[in-house]
Amino acid sequence: MGSLLRPVDLVNQPLGFQERHKILQKLFKQLQKAYAHTKRTNIDLERLATRLEVHVAKNSLSGQSYKFNMSILLRDILKYKGDLSKVKINGRPLKGSKPCLYSNSNTGHITTKSKAMEALKSLILDVKALEKNGYIVEEMQNEVNDDNNAQLYAPCLRCNTNFKKIDIMEKTLCRYHPSKRIYNRDTRSHQYPCCGETTNSVSFLRLGCKTFLHHVFRGESYNELCRISKFSSTEHIDGVENVLSLDCEMAFTSLGYEMIRLTIVDFFTGRTLFDHVIQPIGDIVDLNSDYSGVHEIDRTKCPTYQEALAIFLSENLINKNSILVGHGLENDLNVMRIFHDKVIDTAILYSKSKFKVSLKNLAFEVLSRKIQNGEHDSSQDAIATMDVVKVKIGISPRQTTWKE
Template identity: 30%
Template sequence: MVDTTSTSNTTTTKLFPIPVIPFAPVRQDERQHYLNLLYNQYFLCNSKFNLQYSINQLIKKSINNEFKIAKLNKIKSQYQHSIKKLMFNLKKFGTEDGLPIQLSQSNNNNDDNDNDDNIDNDDDYYNQLKNLCIPIQRLKRNNYITEIPLISNNYKFPILIDCNHCGNSFNLNEISNIVSCNFHPGKLITSTNENINNNKGKKIFGNDYINKIYNCCNELKGQSQGCKKLNHHVFKLNNSIDLHYLKPFINISNLRNSLNIINNSKIQLLRKQKIKAIGLDCEMCYTDKGFELMKLSLIDFKTEKKILDSIIHPDGDLIIDLNSHVSGVNNIPKNSLTFDEAIIKLAQLTDNDTIIIGHGLENDLNVLRLIYPNIIDTAILFSENQIDIKRKDPLKKLAWSFLSENIQGKEHDSLEDALIPIKIVKKHLDNINKIKIRNKM
């Protein structure tokens, strides 16, 4: 709703914010205040930079952009920061994105013509991307396997191992035996008593007392052995030598050589030109051979389009737990790709120069048993706590911080989890380039 009683004086133009459902980050009167300020800035910007927008266009821009900011930002401070940043860009640069007018208009035109196809025309962009790759020593500190493990002559593969679900020790040779494995599939979270539901009729004293509860069933820690039961124990190997003994690691270059993939063939030269970086994410399951690959998703960095999104049949004969509450995979079709077929596809699509992008990729590459030299891990690069390497921000938090996107409502979507790190990296590079352009002005 707009009432324009006068077009010569910006202060007499009345604007009304579009309602945000279910609620806005600030009160209606505060939104009205910022909307008036934003319109005034658009009005001044239009005159200062000779943009030649009509009054109606300025009104529409003000209302729509304030609404967009109010809808995307759920916290008052974020709303205020975003709208003040927009006004600053308008005042200094005459554009909403903070770029010079010519460059901003060029970007807008590219958006209409699918600019994804031209994103890598400038080699500098991929040089910047290459600079984000994590050094080998830092990868090692974050538990990445960067070289083929060496197995000594006196090495013995562990037979007695702890179950990764219930924690009880068992013999790997007896993994097919029927047992009672009780566990909680969810994570422990901190909560006060007043926030705990479904306490099974048990009386709990002291509303200020802090408890640990499982988010899968809201049970208190120690209240039961677990809300889920399996008939077999499961295991996950973490030692690189144990992993290599069970299924060998291989460098991507050596894998390509073993498959006789010719680097100078027309197909590979075209692939190398078009696919320079990919987003990767895996979903894993438990079998009698440990923690195995169950789904593989690949996204092209340039176009953000799907390259591969396939269920993978694990090597193990006995599939114990599909981790459906996290992975979203409820069954494995008989015609699914085998592990070897999936690895061959990866070898055909990537090489030693390909940049692999993802979040917490050490686990994904471990189940793939592949070693890549060029890794961009958003969990390492963008986590707030850079002192303790064990404390990494989840992808859900980074998606909200960088992109204002709320992901992973319940189950994980491996295709989404492969795409979001790409978007985060692009956002980061765009911010760097904007700063460079401003510094040159």
């Protein structure tokens, strides 16, 4: 049970992981008691416990209020014999107020391709939304700046040390934390989940629990990205109207941040149309294997970026009529170096105010599916993103055949 039951990561955590994990286990045991005479399986109860806990965590302003709300929930689950419609958190009914799921109650209602296309087109982002969320749009071609002096130095993405880009392949010491720090409201300090160190710590480990022999950087502006390779526009590619879900894995190279794997999945059939490890243009600094899942790139077998581009930018794959589905898709299109304006982005679609929910959390909350428990897999992520959109517009993730 312990290995499967874990709290969902949040932007603002009311309590630390270990405390939330203990309370989640108590909640699971309480649900077992409440539903002992029903046909609900332990897997069902694990999913329910996780959804209830994350709902309380999101609606608690502090660690103290979180503990209080959870104590009420633990009490009322038995008091009302598992009838969640009678349970209230912060004075609000647990059911009927978007408690735990993003899911669409109409799932399975769309069975024709024409209706699906109509629903999908309503989710396409306009140009202003694309620009606001970091997408490179074609109009930016006129903003290229050739000031080379401004590009000589870069802050290391991991340790924030300012270094000379041309020295990136020279060995040095980069000390960093692989996990992003999380703010703890009770201690009023940030904590690193990777090692438990806080920003208030006097230990040497507060500077980083991991080391690497190179600094790394990531260019994000159009000007910086063009220094790796120019962008291609889909507007010049005629082709079939299709809907494609895609995801890239990236690595750090001598030129910055580059694509090393691309997966493209067809929305309507669920078939994988393209899935290749790709040679980056620059020399490899770090494959980022803990996240990318790529451990080796065989330069004698894997296609180059230009060879891959000729395949995935074509009339039967990505063309001017394609609708592209992804999570934080601006990152993928930037490393693919393509301009495209028909985009559905689940990170924006499900965003809450200025915060964007992770695909890992979204897949669990919408699909009850656990992904990214270890290394990332672009195939798994592309399929999860596609299924999240299907649920959003009322399509069963299992549907692969369509009426016209």
